[in-house]
Amino acid sequence: MLLTALREEVWQANLELVRRGLAIFTFGNASGISREDGLVAIKPSGVPYETMRPEDLVVTTLDGRVVEGDLRPSSDLATHLVLYRAFGAIGGVVHTHARYSTAWAQAGREIPCLGTTHADTFYGPVPVTPPLEAAQIEGAYEENTGLAIVECFRGLDPTEMQAALVAGHGPFCWGKSAADAAHNAVLLEEVARMAWLALALNPGAPPISSALLNKHFRRKHGPGATYGQK
Amino acid sequence: MLLTALREEVWQANLELVRRGLAIFTFGNASGISREDGLVAIKPSGVPYETMRPEDLVVTTLDGRVVEGDLRPSSDLATHLVLYRAFGAIGGVVHTHARYSTAWAQAGREIPCLGTTHADTFYGPVPVTPPLEAAQIEGAYEENTGLAIVECFRGLDPTEMQAALVAGHGPFCWGKSAADAAHNAVLLEEVARMAWLALALNPGAPPISSALLNKHFRRKHGPGATYGQK
Amino acid sequence: MLLTALREEVWQANLELVRRGLAIFTFGNASGISREDGLVAIKPSGVPYETMRPEDLVVTTLDGRVVEGDLRPSSDLATHLVLYRAFGAIGGVVHTHARYSTAWAQAGREIPCLGTTHADTFYGPVPVTPPLEAAQIEGAYEENTGLAIVECFRGLDPTEMQAALVAGHGPFCWGKSAADAAHNAVLLEEVARMAWLALALNPGAPPISSALLNKHFRRKHGPGATYGQK
Amino acid sequence: MLLTALREEVWQANLELVRRGLAIFTFGNASGISREDGLVAIKPSGVPYETMRPEDLVVTTLDGRVVEGDLRPSSDLATHLVLYRAFGAIGGVVHTHARYSTAWAQAGREIPCLGTTHADTFYGPVPVTPPLEAAQIEGAYEENTGLAIVECFRGLDPTEMQAALVAGHGPFCWGKSAADAAHNAVLLEEVARMAWLALALNPGAPPISSALLNKHFRRKHGPGATYGQK
Numbered sequence: 071m072l073l074t075a076l077r078e079e080v081w082q083a084n085l086e087l088v089r090r091g092l093a094i095f096t097f098g099n100a101s102g103i104s105r106e107d108g109l110v111a112i113k114p115s116g117v118p119y120e121t122m123r124p125e126d127l128v129v130t131t132l133d134g135r136v137v138e139g140d141l142r143p144s145s146d147l148a149t150h151l152v153l154y155r156a157f158g159a160i161g162g163v164v165h166t167h168a169r170y171s172t173a174w175a176q177a178g179r180e181i182p183c184l185g186t187t188h189a190d191t192f193y194g195p196v197p198v199t200p201p202l203e204a205a206q207i208e209g210a211y212e213e214n215t216g217l218a219i220v221e222c223f224r225g226l227d228p229t230e231m232q233a234a235l236v237a238g239h240g241p242f243c244w245g246k247s248a249a250d251a252a253h254n255a256v257l258l259e260e261v262a263r264m265a266w267l268a269l270a271l272n273p274g275a276p277p278i279s280s281a282l283l284n285k286h287f288r289r290k291h292g293p294g295a296t297y298g299q300k
Numbered sequence: 301m302l303l304t305a306l307r308e309e310v311w312q313a314n315l316e317l318v319r320r321g322l323a324i325f326t327f328g329n330a331s332g333i334s335r336e337d338g339l340v341a342i343k344p345s346g347v348p349y350e351t352m353r354p355e356d357l358v359v360t361t362l363d364g365r366v367v368e369g370d371l372r373p374s375s376d377l378a379t380h381l382v383l384y385r386a387f388g389a390i391g392g393v394v395h396t397h398a399r400y401s402t403a404w405a406q407a408g409r410e411i412p413c414l415g416t417t418h419a420d421t422f423y424g425p426v427p428v429t430p431p432l433e434a435a436q437i438e439g440a441y442e443e444n445t446g447l448a449i450v451e452c453f454r455g456l457d458p459t460e461m462q463a464a465l466v467a468g469h470g471p472f473c474w475g476k477s478a479a480d481a482a483h484n485a486v487l488l489e490e491v492a493r494m495a496w497l498a499l500a501l502n503p504g505a506p507p508i509s510s511a512l513l514n515k516h517f518r519r520k521h522g523p524g525a526t527y528g529q530k
Numbered sequence: 531m532l533l534t535a536l537r538e539e540v541w542q543a544n545l546e547l548v549r550r551g552l553a554i555f556t557f558g559n560a561s562g563i564s565r566e567d568g569l570v571a572i573k574p575s576g577v578p579y580e581t582m583r584p585e586d587l588v589v590t591t592l593d594g595r596v597v598e599g600d601l602r603p604s605s606d607l608a609t610h611l612v613l614y615r616a617f618g619a620i621g622g623v624v625h626t627h628a629r630y631s632t633a634w635a636q637a638g639r640e641i642p643c644l645g646t647t648h649a650d651t652f653y654g655p656v657p658v659t660p661p662l663e664a665a666q667i668e669g670a671y672e673e674n675t676g677l678a679i680v681e682c683f684r685g686l687d688p689t690e691m692q693a694a695l696v697a698g699h700g701p702f703c704w705g706k707s708a709a710d711a712a713h714n715a716v717l718l719e720e721v722a723r724m725a726w727l728a729l730a731l732n733p734g735a736p737p738i739s740s741a742l743l744n745k746h747f748r749r750k751h752g753p754g755a756t757y758g759q760k
Numbered sequence: 761m762l763l764t765a766l767r768e769e770v771w772q773a774n775l776e777l778v779r780r781g782l783a784i785f786t787f788g789n790a791s792g793i794s795r796e797d798g799l800v801a802i803k804p805s806g807v808p809y810e811t812m813r814p815e816d817l818v819v820t821t822l823d824g825r826v827v828e829g830d831l832r833p834s835s836d837l838a839t840h841l842v843l844y845r846a847f848g849a850i851g852g853v854v855h856t857h858a859r860y861s862t863a864w865a866q867a868g869r870e871i872p873c874l875g876t877t878h879a880d881t882f883y884g885p886v887p888v889t890p891p892l893e894a895a896q897i898e899g900a901y902e903e904n905t906g907l908a909i910v911e912c913f914r915g916l917d918p919t920e921m922q923a924a925l926v927a928g929h930g931p932f933c934w935g936k937s938a939a940d941a942a943h944n945a946v947l948l949e950e951v952a953r954m955a956w957l958a959l960a961l962n963p964g965a966p967p968i969s970s971a972l973l974n975k976h977f978r979r980k981h982g983p984g985a986t987y988g989q990k
Contacts, residue, residue: 094490095483096528097417116528145519145527167417169490173497176414177505184866186929187787187857204511211515238508239416253785260784260859266501267863271956275867278928281894285901289835297835298786298806324720325713326758327647346758375749375757397647399720403727406644407735434741441745468738469646500730554950555943556988557877576988605979605987627877629950633957636874637965664971671975698968699876730960 072138073111076102076248077124080111083162083248088119090256092168099144102162102248103154108132112150114141145212152216153244157228162248164255167240170262171255174198175235181261183277184268188261189286191254193230195277196261197222201237215239230291233258302368303341306332306478307354310341313392313478318349320486322398329374332392332478333384338362342380344371375442382446383474387458392478394485397470400492401485404428405465411491413507414498418491419516421484423460425507426491427452431467445469460521463488532598533571536562536708537584540571543622543708548579550716552628559604562622562708563614568592572610574601605672612676613704617688622708624715627700630722631715634658635695641721643737644728648721649746651714653690655737656721657682661697675699690751693718762828763801766792766938767814770801773852773938778809780946782858789834792852792938793844798822802840804831835902842906843934847918852938854945857930860952861945864888865925871951873967874958878951879976881944883920885967886951887912891927905929920981923948 071077083100087093096119101112111127128139134151136143144150150163166172174181174196181196183189199218206214219234219242232254233243241258245251268275277283290297301307313330317323326349331342341357358369364381366373374380380393396402404411404426411426413419429448436444449464449472462484463473471488475481498505507513520527531537543560547553556579561572571587588599594611596603604610610623626632634641634656641656643649659678666674679694679702692714693703701718705711728735737743750757761767773790777783786809791802801817818829824841826833834840840853856862864871864886871886873879889908896904909924909932922944923933931948935941958965967973980987 094486114529115526141529142526167494169494169497172415172417172494173501176494176498177502179501184928185862187862201509202512204509207509207511207515238414238512256784264857264859264862264866266497267859267956268866270500270960271863271869272867279891279894279897281897282892282928285897296805296832299804299831324716344759345756371759372756397724399724399727402645402647402724403731406724406728407732409731431739432742434739437739437741437745468644468742496727496731554946574989575986601989602986627954629954629957632875632877632954633961636954636958637962639961661969662972664969667969667971667975698874698972726957726961 071125072129073104073107073109074124076104076111077127077129080113080127080162080248081122081124083164083252084113084122085119086249086252087164087166087255090259092166092255092259093119098164098166099146100162100164100248100252101144101147101150103160105161109137110150110154112147113144114139115144117141146215148210148212149216149219149242152213152220153242156216156220157244159229160232160244160251161246162244162251164243164248164251165240166243166255166259168255168259168262170266171235171241171259172239173266174262175237175240178237180235181265183283184265184275185261185278186282186286187264189278189283190290191257192233192261193227193287193291194283196231196233196235196258197226198235199237230287301355302359303334303337303339304354306334306341307357310343310357310392310478311352311354313394313482314343314352315349316479316482317394317396317485320489322396322485322489323349328394328396329376330392330394330478330482331374331377331380333390335391339367340380340384342377343374344369345374347371376445378440378442379446379449379472382443382450383472386446386450387474389459390462390474390481391476392474392481394473394478394481395470396473396485396489398485398489398492400496401465401471401489402469403496404492405467405470408467410465411495413513414495414505415491415508416512416516417494419508419513420520421487422463422491423457423517423521424513426461426463426465426488427456428465429467460517531585532589533564533567533569534584536564536571537587540573540587540622540708541582541584543624543712544573544582545579546709546712547624547626547715550719552626552715552719553579558624558626559606560622560624560708560712561604561607561610563620565621569597570610570614572607573604574599575604577601606675608670608672609676609679609702612673612680613702616676616680617704619689619706620692620704620711621706622704622711624703624708624711625700626703626715626719628715628719628722630726631695631701631719633726634722635697635700638697640695641725643743644725644735645721645738646742646746647724649738649743650750651717652693652721653687653747653751654743656691656693656695656718657686658695659697690747761815762819763794763797763799764814766794766801767817770803770817770852770938771812771814773854773942774803774812775809776939776942777854777856777945780949782856782945782949783809788854788856789836790852790854790938790942791834791837791840793850795851799827800840800844802837803834804829805834807831836905838900838902839906839909839932842903842910843932846906846910846913847934849919850922850934850941851936852934852941854933854938854941855930856945856949858945858949858952860956861925861931861949863956864952865927865930868927870925871955873973874955874965875951875968876972876976877954879968879973880980881947882923882951883917883977883981884973886921886923886925886948887916888925889927920977
């Protein structure tokens with residue numbers, strides 16, 4: 071079997087979505103890529119987390135040809151593949167319908183950076199795509215979903231903003247690996263929830279200053295990071 | 301004992317309401333029908349989930365005559381029976397007082413389709429009945445509750461919209477089986493919650509486009525469905 | 531030891547508050563009364579639920595004299611006693627700082643009867659006292675808290691409305707027994723939560739009709755009740 | 761190894777944050793001080809709670825020199841040290857990103873004292889600092905965070921108000937010990953949540969009277985306390 075370590079990691083990333091309360095039933099999906107092999111392992115479509123095994127994952131090429139696996143891949147495969155092709159530095163993608171993240175997507179609002187919890191992980195407001203046009207939906211819908219994310223990342227660095235909301239749909243997150251993408255999906259839900267709570271108290275709450283954003287993001291990310299054990 | 305397989309399935313559907321946090325104490329009830337036999341199995345009235353056994357379910361005809369069971373049937377039996385008579389394709393009915401679904405019913409508002417999570421299961425806004433009139437309440441109340449749902453489904457296909465809110469009361473859901481009805485009750489609560497959260501962020505959030513509604517509903521339902529493993 | 535059966539029941543009622551998420555740390559307290567003996571058993575003050583045993587409960591007369599127990603009784607004892615003296619039909623009292631019930635008390639608002647979940651247990655809006663005056667607080671505060679509840683029950687039947695909110699404080703519930711009072715405290719929190727959620731969707735949501743209130747309350751209470759197994 | 765009892769207590773205080781739902785991943789940190797030794801034990805930076813052991817804690821002097829421990833101390837160490845130096849009576853400090861407490865901090869609002877649950881622990885509104893200026897952030901940020909708290913405590917007694925919100929960041933709590941600080945962090949989250957819920961019902965809800973605030977705070981704190989077992 072191909073890519074057993076990647077399968078194991080992607081399988082765990084999928085299970086993490088359930089453990090953290092981000093997915094019920096068959097909601098959500100995680101994938102990971104082996105850049106050396108140009109192959110992606112992704113959750114099969116509509117398979118319950120409870121019975122899914124690493125060998126149930128589907129392995130495809132970057133253009134979506136299945137090279138291993140008896141099951142159909144996640145219906146969101148094409149979205150994942152667009153992100154892998156456009157964002158060359160990422161190693162994993164996660165899509166969820168987590169409650170607060172999805173609420174922001176359904177409201178069509180970016181998540182403003184209201185605090186340091188947000189700034190520790192996401193470098194600025196988490197962007198939201200515009201609603202897809204009928205033509206984008208009726209055509210190659212899943213691919214167009216990915217392209218809408220990429221379009222809305224012009225001017226943004228996908229290694230510093232590892233999440234996007236698709237309007238009327240929900241969040242896609244990514245990271246250095248499938249595990250990292252799942253970690254970011256948990257953090258996104260947490261900051262989505264805190265921002266939701268804060269705006270109820272103060273609808274005009276301003277974003278934190280760029281000085282505070284930079285301080286917190288740079289404590290944890292990049293060459294000057296001081297957080298954690300090195 | 302009649303219908304042991306149906307009893308088992310209906311029993312499990314009732315327990316699922318507790319497992320998923322949709323029912324406390326003796327709240328809620330699930331039933332299932334054997335169309336061949338013209339018999340319905342339903343939860344007994346006011347019996348705790350913790351001690352209820354498949355043999356405690358009550359079996360009745362479609363006009364409510366008990367044919368097996370020592371206990372009284374759920375006080376909502378007559379509502380279930382109206383739905384089975386009116387919606388010939390359904391195999392199970394579930395009623396809950398789940399928090400978010402009930403909040404929408406108490407607010408007297410239909411649940412708008414604000415996102416793809418909703419569209420994956422419910423084909424459009426989840427309708428809410430008007431408040432029942434005093435005469436409807438003081439007469440055959442439980443039957444009239446069912447008739448109010450049926451009345452509000454004129455023009456709707458109960459296989460594509462498998463839920464209704466009864467104003468000032470709560471949700472009724474149905475499906476191909478009791479298990480399917482319980483599954484829909486869980487999904488209704490989930491989308492009720494997401495829509496609630498989204499409207500707090502944007503009270504004027506528009507429903508998703510019909511193109512997006514169709515795309516998601518048809519990915520999962522009907523002859524062109526591509527979701528899951530076939 | 532006096533009243534071992536009552537002690538056991540009151541102990542269980544106290545533990546139920548923790549199991550149902552109505553109390554953290556040493557918050558909340560439950561008591562029960564033996565009307566034949568004129569004796570009340572109540573939780574000791576500030577003792578953690580984890581280590582409390584039935585024999586730790588304090589037994590007092592109706593005027594608050596401790597007749598058994600080495601520990602101090604709950605600081606809210608005097609409030610419980612006022613309720614036992616004023617409402618001769620009740621057998622148990624529960625006080626909590628449960629989140630939604632307390633939020634209504636802090637907002638100084640009665641809980642309107644927005645749905646049948648509410649009407650199944652509470653016959654109309656759950657009343658809230660006015661804020662206590664400084665003189666009431668600086669005097670016999672706990673007793674005055676009980677008197678404020680009794681005052682606000684003029685015209686109400688405490689067997690049909692088994693809960694009150696004390697403004698700026700929280701809920702007191704009662705019932706036929708300590709277990710019943712705890713059961714009502716759980717139901718109060720549930721309807722407090724649903725009403726909270728519903729008003730966010732529709733701040734002007736009207737109460738249900740008196741026809742619907744009567745139908746649901748009378749299905750479960752009084753001589754014409756049909757709910758459950760008799 | 762130095763201060764094994766303190767290490768054990770601080771370790772437990774850190775774990776309490778996870779058990780009570782106040783911290784996910786590596787969020788939050790607790791410390792404790794031995795006033796006799798002038799030494800502080802604090803959580804190491806970015807170490808998961810699941811694997812952290814008492815011997816992983818870092819022991820420092822009050823000016824931040826590490827005297828024992830192979831790991832880096834929490835990035836918030838300097839904030840803790842400012843509080844220990846300014847508030848001579850405190851024995852433990854806890855910082856979290858708990859959801860409701862943080863929401864108030866992100867909204868830039870003090871938490872008003874809307875009820876007795878609040879008054880039982882916090883003597884008045886829980887203060888919030890002003891946003892830090894760019895110069896404070898780009899300089900000794902963590903130390904300046906502590907100084908902002910101290911500045912906003914002019915006229916407040918840190919033994920009667922054992923919590924502060926840092927604007928755009930989150931809560932810091934303290935107490936007689938690390939365990940007490942963690943206990944206060946749990947209580948702060950609880951009252952932050954209740955006040956949040958209450959204001960949604962009544963945005964103009966007034967604080968409780970000073971008579972009620974005094975009654976409840978003094979029942980539990982100071983020489984006249986009557987709550988609990990003495």
